Amino acid sequence: MDLKSNEPFWLVKNGLLSSYPSLKKDVECEILIIGAGITGSLIAHQMTEEGCKTILIDKREICNGSTSATTSMLQYEIDVPLYKLKDEIGNEAALASYQVCSASIDALEKISKKIKSKAGFKRKESLYFASKKKDVSWLKKEFDARKEAGFKVKWLEPGEIEDQFGLKKTHGGILSKQGASVDAFNLAHELLQYNEKKGLKIFDKTEMKSVRYHPTYNEAELTTGFKIKAKKIIYCIGYESKNLIKEDFVQLKSTFAMVSEMGQIKNKNFSKTLFWNTDDPYLYMRSTDDGRILMGGGDEDFQNPEKRDQLLSKKQKEIIKIYNSVLPDQPFDTDFVWAGTFGETKDGLPYIGEHPKFKNSYFVLGFGGNGITFSVTGMKMVSDFLRKKTHHLAEYFRFGR
Numbered sequence: 192m193d194l195k196s197n198e199p200f201w202l203v204k205n206g207l208l209s210s211y212p213s214l215k216k217d218v219e220c221e222i223l224i225i226g227a228g229i230t231g232s233l234i235a236h237q238m239t240e241e242g243c244k245t246i247l248i249d250k251r252e253i254c255n256g257s258t259s260a261t262t263s264m265l266q267y268e269i270d271v272p273l274y275k276l277k278d279e280i281g282n283e284a285a286l287a288s289y290q291v292c293s294a295s296i297d298a299l300e301k302i303s304k305k306i307k308s309k310a311g312f313k314r315k316e317s318l319y320f321a322s323k324k325k326d327v328s329w330l331k332k333e334f335d336a337r338k339e340a341g342f343k344v345k346w347l348e349p350g351e352i353e354d355q356f357g358l359k360k361t362h363g364g365i366l367s368k369q370g371a372s373v374d375a376f377n378l379a380h381e382l383l384q385y386n387e388k389k390g391l392k393i394f395d396k397t398e399m400k401s402v403r404y405h406p407t408y409n410e411a412e413l414t415t416g417f418k419i420k421a422k423k424i425i426y427c428i429g430y431e432s433k434n435l436i437k438e439d440f441v442q443l444k445s446t447f448a449m450v451s452e453m454g455q456i457k458n459k460n461f462s463k464t465l466f467w468n469t470d471d472p473y474l475y476m477r478s479t480d481d482g483r484i485l486m487g488g489g490d491e492d493f494q495n496p497e498k499r500d501q502l503l504s505k506k507q508k509e510i511i512k513i514y515n516s517v518l519p520d521q522p523f524d525t526d527f528v529w530a531g532t533f534g535e536t537k538d539g540l541p542y543i544g545e546h547p548k549f550k551n552s553y554f555v556l557g558f559g560g561n562g563i564t565f566s567v568t569g570m571k572m573v574s575d576f577l578r579k580k581t582h583h584l585a586e587y588f589r590f591g592r
Contacts, residue, residue, distance in 0.1 A: 201376035202259040223421035228258035230566040231427035232379040237570040250398035260531035265371040267293035271539035274336040295567035310378035311480030320364030326469040343368035441534040447506040448487030534558040541565040
């Protein structure tokens with residue numbers, strides 16, 4: 192499955208940061224991680240930190256799947272609003288899900304500092320604004336739920352939003368203190384470079400064909416015929432898990448994104464903030480670390496890469512039209528435009544844990560707008576699983592929930 196198309200900004204901006212060999216012999220390890228995007232890189236970091244003999248493989252060049260197409264908006268907000276999630280899974284679980292996403296932003300900052308990252312991690316506020324008047328009532332309900340939960344939030348009236356950010360035609364919104372942005376493509380490469388020096392073995396263009404399960408270990412056979420013997424396998428394959436797991440657990444969507452030319456940000460507060468609105472699908476906007484505007488939306492049900500890519504021009508015009516109505520005084524001249532595939536779950540939560548059909552294995556699958564923060568949560572969860580500890584969110588992130 193093709194996860195991206197055209198020219199994702201991060202891939203072009205960063206180029207080929209690192210190159211790794213393909214695997215050309217039989218090997219053994221404690222932990223085999225399949226999928227070398229930002230999720231696999233984070234899990235590999237955790238496993239290497241804990242002293243596990245770890246191998247990481249990817250069928251593509253490293254990070255050339257969805258990590259090169261991500262918008263890398265780091266938010267504690269889950270795609271399902273907190274007040275709704277409380278009704279779906281209960282107060283305690285909903286609050287805990289939001290709280291771990293918030294804590295993941297803090298954890299990612301610490302990781303970035305530890306590895307001396309130059310991937311542009313930057314703390315930002317987040318504005319969730321009502322695009323229609325009818326959305327104000329439930330958005331205020333969401334504001335109350337977040338405030339009651341202890342999140343640092345402030346309600347802004349339309350005039351305040353226009354004064355602070357230059358956004359017009361809004362109907363008020365929630366300004367959250369907690370948020371950040373990063374170049375996830377660059378960060379993933381940095382994590383791998385850092386951990387390779389500590390013993391992590393990395394192989395690209397190395398594709399798993401099948402797995403034979405044994406009582407205490409697994410044996411993964413590659414398309415080349417070579418084998419990897421591992422005590423545990425951790426699948427970090429994102430939306431491609433749909434090809435591996437047959438039940439209907441995630442809905443695939445196509446999303447569209449674009450980046451402007453440099454120097455088009457007129458409002459200084461724009462660069463300090465993440466933006467998204469209450470439309471369905473929602474519009475999202477942020478700045479990049481080199482002073483561009485990144486925005487996107489226009490989600491459609493995924494059919495195939497060809498039909499998705501045929502929509503690029505149409506979606507570009509639609510998204511820019513919405514942008515111009517909200518920010519008429521801030522130009523947007525497109526420099527890059529691309530499409531990607533992502534997964535959407537009914538409750539907005541990830542799948543992290545075991546699957547009954549895959550023995551000695553764990554999945555770390557962060558979906559929706561919180562893929563990266565859920566992956567950071569997955570680091571601790573996998574660590575607990577390997578130590579036979581219970582994680583308080585395992586029940587709510589499990590398969591078959």
